[in-house]
Amino acid sequence: MSQTLKAVRGTRDLLPPETALWNRIEATARDVFARYNFGEIRTPVFEETSLFARGVGEETDIVSKEMYTWSDGERFEENKMIAEWIDKNRSTAPHNVQPGRINEQGTQSFLAKLNALGVQRQVYRGIQQGLNLTGVTELVCFRPVLSTEAVAALVKARELARSDSSSQLQQARIELRLVIPTSAPLNQWVDRNDVIIEQFEGSFFASSQTLTLRPENTAGVVRAYIEHGLGESGQLQKLYYIGPQFRRERPQKGRYRQFSQIGAEVIGPPSAGSESPLRDAEILEMLATLLDELGISGWTLELNSVGSSADRARYNEALRAALVPVVSQMCADCQRRAVTNPLRVLDCKVPADQPIIETLPVIADSLDEASRVHFAAVMAALDAADVPYTRNHRLVRGLDYYTRTTFEFTHGGLGAQNALLGGGRYDGLSEMLGGPRAPGIGFAMGEDRLVLTLLAALDQNAAALKAEAYIAPLGDSLNAAALVLARELRHHGLWIELGDGGFRLKKSFEAADKTARHIIILGEDELKSGILTVKNFSTGIQTKVPRTELAVFLSTPASE
Numbered sequence: 001m002s003q004t005l006k007a008v009r010g011t012r013d014l015l016p017p018e019t020a021l022w023n024r025i026e027a028t029a030r031d032v033f034a035r036y037n038f039g040e041i042r043t044p045v046f047e048e049t050s051l052f053a054r055g056v057g058e059e060t061d062i063v064s065k066e067m068y069t070w071s072d073g074e075r076f077e078e079n080k081m082i083a084e085w086i087d088k089n090r091s092t093a094p095h096n097v098q099p100g101r102i103n104e105q106g107t108q109s110f111l112a113k114l115n116a117l118g119v120q121r122q123v124y125r126g127i128q129q130g131l132n133l134t135g136v137t138e139l140v141c142f143r144p145v146l147s148t149e150a151v152a153a154l155v156k157a158r159e160l161a162r163s164d165s166s167s168q169l170q171q172a173r174i175e176l177r178l179v180i181p182t183s184a185p186l187n188q189w190v191d192r193n194d195v196i197i198e199q200f201e202g203s204f205f206a207s208s209q210t211l212t213l214r215p216e217n218t219a220g221v222v223r224a225y226i227e228h229g230l231g232e233s234g235q236l237q238k239l240y241y242i243g244p245q246f247r248r249e250r251p252q253k254g255r256y257r258q259f260s261q262i263g264a265e266v267i268g269p270p271s272a273g274s275e276s277p278l279r280d281a282e283i284l285e286m287l288a289t290l291l292d293e294l295g296i297s298g299w300t301l302e303l304n305s306v307g308s309s310a311d312r313a314r315y316n317e318a319l320r321a322a323l324v325p326v327v328s329q330m331c332a333d334c335q336r337r338a339v340t341n342p343l344r345v346l347d348c349k350v351p352a353d354q355p356i357i358e359t360l361p362v363i364a365d366s367l368d369e370a371s372r373v374h375f376a377a378v379m380a381a382l383d384a385a386d387v388p389y390t391r392n393h394r395l396v397r398g399l400d401y402y403t404r405t406t407f408e409f410t411h412g413g414l415g416a417q418n419a420l421l422g423g424g425r426y427d428g429l430s431e432m433l434g435g436p437r438a439p440g441i442g443f444a445m446g447e448d449r450l451v452l453t454l455l456a457a458l459d460q461n462a463a464a465l466k467a468e469a470y471i472a473p474l475g476d477s478l479n480a481a482a483l484v485l486a487r488e489l490r491h492h493g494l495w496i497e498l499g500d501g502g503f504r505l506k507k508s509f510e511a512a513d514k515t516a517r518h519i520i521i522l523g524e525d526e527l528k529s530g531i532l533t534v535k536n537f538s539t540g541i542q543t544k545v546p547r548t549e550l551a552v553f554l555s556t557p558a559s560e
């Protein structure tokens with residue numbers, strides 16, 4: 001028996017009714033982004049690997065361990081092989097090889113036919129100088145591997161040559177040769193079906209491109225910003241995206257190998273104000289608004305500044321020095337990080353290491369005046385807008401491009417993977433990718449984690465993922481009338497499930513209870529009188545409602 005196929009570990013199917021929640025989150029996000037004047041950008045889900053290596057950083061966990069990377073197939077370099085082959089044959093007396101010509105008079109259609117057969121070149125091997133069509137003519141085909149198709153194409157080409165009067169090859173001796181590459185010149189000549197198979201020594205495969213499924217989208221957005229010269233307008237670019245990202249992490253609740261991010265980036269030339277602390281504050285205020293509108297309460301905004309790259313270099317030195325006397329008491333990972341990337345010691349979650357980490361210097365003390373002033377202005381704007389935050393000196397984030405402001409919104413309900421979203425400034429990323437100076441700031445939220453948070457809140461009120469009403473026609477003769485009623489209510493924007501008159505009432509009630517908040521009974525009497533019986537499943541109350549008031553009744557929370 002064949003094995004049942006399942007979704008790959010760390011990936012999952014999203015099914016209704018949960019997908020309704022995903023759609024609602026995305027609609028709310030789009031609505032908020034539009035109000036803040038952001039436009040949507042859609043970049044490819046895979047990019048050249050070097051984009052992430054350069055952008056996100058070779059030393060980060062994401063790039064060093066978690067990327068889905070593949071080599072995008074090798075390309076056979078046919079022209080290179082032909083050129084080398086001709087070169088070799090030209091110098092081997094007594095052959096006199098001329099590429100690409102059988103004769104010059106009226107053979108275009110014949111050549112086209114040969115091309116269609118995959119015989120890429122026709123080589124005239126003259127006995128005398130010039131074209132001597134009564135001499136030996138070779139039809140040669142260059143292929144990456146030996147295949148029966150290539151052999152058959154050559155045989156067919158010879159038939160064609162002999163039968164086509166315009167080819168002027170009817171009288172010629174025609175030899176067939178298939179040239180394939182080999183790394184070792186063994187068995188150089190083989191005869192198969194009257195076709196000479198020549199193994200030609202050399203490597204004729206171009207090194208392939210290395211591609212990666214995007215593990216995050218900031219690098220892709222900045223790549224697009226550079227590629228399309230978006231900075232040339234002189235305006236700030238405010239771009240948002242919604243889509244899948246891929247990281248080979250150990251799957252657990254809230255952590256998947258394919259997950260979806262809702263993110264946004266503000267980027268532009270400094271003259272457009274891209275470095276202003278107001279941009280940082282506006283993004284954070286927008287996020288507070290978005291989370292509120294999504295119905296997520298109880299979040300914490302953790303804020304830090306990692307300074308300029310010079311500040312960070314200073315801090316790295318301070319950390320390195322402070323770690324020397326204590327690192328031997330720390331976990332193996334920290335001992336390694338203390339050497340390779342001391343900043344990452346701050347991410348350590350091992351309980352025994354925490355008291356030691358508490359004693360390490362904080363990055364705030366290594367910031368220069370400009371970074372300090374910038375961060376103070378961000379905090380002042382947040383205070384003015386009443387956006388609550390806590391400072392977290394250890395928030396250094398796991399991607400290398402960050403400068404100055406960094407932040408995370410966490411939520412207690414999420415357990416170990418408690419970061420709902422993360423982001424920060426990346427003032428040097430564009431230059432790192434070969435672009436113009438273009439400071440930026442952005443964030444990405446884990447949509448899967450938003451859904452988990454909202455689902456936990458919905459547990460008490462699962463009705464939110466159900467249709468407004470289920471229409472139960474009493475008998476097949478009322479099916480058409482039920483369709484008309486469903487159409488009326490749906491035109492009012494209501495989410496309606498249509499039952500079937502073939503069901504017994506008990507079955508309709510069971511189906512309705514699973515899928516909808518109300519059931520509407522539609523019998524002959526209801527149809528004639530225009531007064532419908534509506535039962536609310538959460539209160540158990542049954543109400544008589546005039547058909548004209550039904551839409552309002554169903555969409556008013558008071559009907560709960």
Ligand code: HAM
Pocket residue numbers: 215216217218247249254255256257258259260261263264265419420421422423424425426441442443444445446447448449
């Ligand atoms: P990040 O912190 O790597 O930042 O990811 C942002 C959010 O994506 C996390 O807070 C989390 O909610 C979600 N996330 C990350 N990995 C997973 C996973 N394996 N499963 C489920 N959710 C996950 C970035 O990606 C940056 N590009 C953010 C940014 C934009 N910075 C500036 N602009």
